Amino acid sequence: MIRATHELHERRKGRNLGLGILLLAFVGIVFGMTIVKIGNGEDVLGTGMVSGEVSQ
């Protein structure tokens, strides 16, 4: 029989929730780093261009 919520899901709920929060925090950190680096005019993409320049 297939159950929507397996017993394992209940048992690992706290762990999965914690991991989800950590992954979200990681995404937030990468996003924040990108914003700061672009704001500082760094060449984050390695294209040789910095913010403010427009490619031809």
Place this chain on the structure above:
Amino acid sequence: MSDTSLHSVPRSAEPELKDYFALLKPRVMSLVVFTALVGLLVAPVPVHPFIMFTSVLFIAIGGGASGALNMWWDADIDRVMRRTAKRPIPAGKVTEGEALGLGVALSGLSVMMLALSANLLAAGLLAFTIFFYVVIYTMWLKRWTPQNIVIGGAAGAFPPMIGWAVATGGISVESVLMFALIFIWTPPHFWALALFMKSDYDDAGVPMLTVTHGHDATRRHILAYTVLLAACSLSLAATSIGGPVYLVAALVLNFRFLVGAWKIWKRSTPQAEADAYGEEKRFFKLSLWYLFLHFSALLADATLRALGVFGGWA
């Protein structure tokens, strides 16, 4: 060694997130965070607060990853020593394979992210630190030579140097001296601990100086390293990151540390046993304050410079 088929302990219950966190040695991580942050803050190049936060975070994760790899490799001796028997692997909460996986994954992640957050030099130093702690210290030196603590101490000494590299992108006399301060501080700190935790290292077969050369030789070594440490600490006062607060702190702390080392050197094992290693315990406790106050003083002088109260020795 870590042959899982021979040494694995059955898991007692479903591991929680905090059990995995414990693999990262949170207490060691707090020292890594503190010293890396000071190395970063005393550097003459300002860093954006968010980049500062992320860089220190990834340095801490790298330190934690090497802690997990250390626990994976040392699971067999951790089971024998009282001090380490409650760690997640010997306690049966986390398997050795999980510790290895977590350690490797976080090592790669932390180095890669520090390269993105700061620069390649800082990331390279972090990678070398992890390699040094796991391969050179844990796998090779720890069970082979009584000088394990001396050389292994380098791993714990890198964080302020990495912090400095995050800010400046380079290595300088200041960062090398901050490294040297922790590097030379580590042996007397651990040998004092080994003097009063003797049986633990004996049982685990770890060749601590106390086991291989005896207590008297260890006492001599503590004094010699403390003298060397005082010289290193005072020379840091003369660099661009030294200042009046650091100078006063270094003079007071080194005087007290030297007196402690001298007293330890003058004692014999029966004398130490008579007062339950009171002097050694006091010295160990002082060693914790010694390092914390040195780095706090550096931070205080950096604050004075930022406020324009003190403009430097020159």
